[in-house]
Amino acid sequence: MNAPASNPPPVLEIQGLTRHFGGLAAVSDLDLMIRPGECFGLIGPNGAGKTTVFNLISGVLPLTRGQVLFQGENVTGSPPYALARKGLARTFQIMALFQSFTVLENVLLGTYGIVRVNPLAALFNTPHSRKIEKEQKEHALELLRFLGIERLRDEVARNLPLGHQRILEMAVALAGSPKMLLLDEPFSGLSGEETREMMGRIGKIREGKTTIMLVEHNIRVVMDLCDRIAVLNFGRKIAEGSFEEVSRNPEVIKAYLGTKRYAA
């Protein structure tokens, strides 16, 4: 508040985020604050609750306790479609593409919920609805060009190899020009070359002033891409800070880098 220039208000703020599955606390009392333009990494061992955090933020799962503030507005318990319209987009680790549609149509579908047309106007194909459709198509093509997959525009999503599906996953999320993008393991299953290319793409998205929150396993990727990192273990935050700070934390070394067997 005192120094707004050096300390702008956070894009996303999470307070006391908690989610129980029966007796199991998948996420407990998680506090996070993500600043505009930042790339924030959320890491942790398998089953630490990273994807659950994304599901809670994006409204896919109801939370047991806590608060989510997006751009200063309390969006706790908002349904996914409302959050998407406010500019909070996400991708899925287990990919959720519109399988029977082409690449271009997938991106177009990503825009339909953001810029909407009355169904009856669409039925009668009014000049207004045609104009919007045309603009959205141009926007979608531009996005495909930006991500370097324009040549795939007419491929059906289900026929794409995994690497291309991961890019399309991101394209669908970016279609609505979100202010913040939640990326759930966008590198999983990619080859070395594909990983490098994907890092380049995420870098380009950041240049567009989109704030990014990234869930990732691959430490090297997180080290290169993220400004700040939080480490999750058994649903609790055990460390937060720059990569150097976090990697020196003994608890992180114990939890994340594993037992002696792995450390050796």
Next chain:
Amino acid sequence: MKRNEFLILLAVLVILPYLIQDPYWLHVYIITCLNICLAVSLRVVWNVGLLSCGHAAFMGLGAYTSSLLALKVGISPWLGMPLGALLSAVVALGLGYPALRLTGIYFVILSFAFNEVFFLITTRLREFAGGPSGLVSIPRPDGLPPGKLAYAYFVSAVFLITVVVLLRFERSRVGRIWLAIRDTDLRSRCVGLQTTHYKLFAFAVSCFFAGLIGGVYAHYITFISPSDFTIWQSVYIQLYMIVGGVGSFLGPIVGSAFLTVLTEFIRAAGPLQSVVYGIMMAAVMLFLPGGLIALGGHLSGLLKKKTGVVKNS
């Protein structure tokens, strides 16, 4: 809808009844057109990933509404038929609001139950709706010349409206969103689409046309009873859709036309008819998952293979 498709469809609908002339086959034409409309409208719900077992009840709702309005209040069928369609759509909205939160088998069961409830209510309403014996002497739409040919042309017009509207919906962005929800409801929600609203809308559109067809059927046949709109009728509509192929708009059209006309040829088989249907359904599911509509592709594939072999040898 493309201009050429529209003109071809229009030509067929104008010329076919005139060519048929024979009252018996005109009857088959009318029933075929109505069955096609039912199957095509049922596919709208299928497109959002739901299978409705209550389509006959919505048809019945339109039929009873229009007939009762004509018999008890004296309202012209020309007004009664669209009113019946609207009531069907409104009831679909009322039923769909809680039901569309359900997915898969739960929605199937609920729509099944709705069909049964409709049957029980119409059977019990002895005073008002004739009970099990139904309604008789339902008037034909006033001003329509007597005879089957005139009604066949009226049905042609209803058919044209139904097919044009539903095809336009399917090819518009709304149709794409429906199919997208079918692909992945979760993702659709996460890109800002209010999937429950779109499903509700699809359900209402589907039931609107079921209700409309119900009215058109009632004023044609002039006698309806609860047994015309049982769960089995719903199953037959599903059969038309699935046997034809649910993957494309043309599928239910081909399926309904094929099975309705086939019924006339196997009528002599009496109760064995349903056996034929059952075998047909099983055969399509096992050997032709894409439906009859996929047969063309398979045949041309086979032909190509054959000619390819000839060339090689």
